[in-house]
Amino acid sequence: MRTELVSEPGDVQRLNEDFASVALPASGRGGALVALDGVTPPTGPTGCLHSVPWFTARLGGALTELAVSLRDVPPAEVLSRAIVRTAETHGEGCDLSHPRTPQATVVMARWSPEWVEYLVLSDSALLVEKSDGTVSAVLDDRLSRLPRASLATDALIDAHLRNKEGGFFTAAADPSVAGRAVTGVLPRSSVRGLLALTDGAARWVEKFHEGGWRDCFTFVREEGAQALVDRVRELERADAETRTHLGRSKTHDDATVVYVEL
Numbered sequence: 001m002r003t004e005l006v007s008e009p010g011d012v013q014r015l016n017e018d019f020a021s022v023a024l025p026a027s028g029r030g031g032a033l034v035a036l037d038g039v040t041p042p043t044g045p046t047g048c049l050h051s052v053p054w055f056t057a058r059l060g061g062a063l064t065e066l067a068v069s070l071r072d073v074p075p076a077e078v079l080s081r082a083i084v085r086t087a088e089t090h091g092e093g094c095d096l097s098h099p100r101t102p103q104a105t106v107v108m109a110r111w112s113p114e115w116v117e118y119l120v121l122s123d124s125a126l127l128v129e130k131s132d133g134t135v136s137a138v139l140d141d142r143l144s145r146l147p148r149a150s151l152a153t154d155a156l157i158d159a160h161l162r163n164k165e166g167g168f169f170t171a172a173a174d175p176s177v178a179g180r181a182v183t184g185v186l187p188r189s190s191v192r193g194l195l196a197l198t199d200g201a202a203r204w205v206e207k208f209h210e211g212g213w214r215d216c217f218t219f220v221r222e223e224g225a226q227a228l229v230d231r232v233r234e235l236e237r238a239d240a241e242t243r244t245h246l247g248r249s250k251t252h253d254d255a256t257v258v259y260v261e262l
Ligand SMILES: [Zn+2]
Pocket: 048, 049, 050, 090, 091, 094
């Protein structure tokens, strides 16, 4: 078994809002990976005293612990309980119903001798390499399916799209959102490896078109997780100079790669 984990801030002046973990519990009968991408709020009130890194550390920590301690509880229920636990650590002064309350995208996978279970919520990616060498991407593409015009203003997103029916869903303070996640189970024998990417790392495929998902998986296996982030940074710097890729919100974004060879 081989695991690799890299998480880097998009800007060294700012805190990394991603979270990444791999847990290999003492039972030795399986493990879990978690990757979160904290959603950077537009400037303005969030209803909360806490920062995005505060939130992702707590939600990610809870998810990791519950994924390996509650092995019979399905991933969506694990996420739901982790959201409840995290919500309880906010204070009296936090308005958790605020649309910009701290929130994150979620990728979680858990393996046992029999099964590989997974969960994806919002726009991070989980790549699954099957034993026949094919690679499939598990994506929750609600955000990318929204018409561009509807993404016009932050206020509009808050009012109609953020954690709203017909919009997109992230893990914030409402545990019922776990039911919106893309989930699945595969026989362990059919899976060779897993690769979780936050969108800052998935740019290798989605923005810069260096290759497809299978190429991305092969690149990480052969060159390593750090090489993927380094290559994305290189492409971002070149892009910032030439400005050939329009529609980019930030030159660099937090980038997280979690690789597991089962
Ligand atoms: Zn709070």
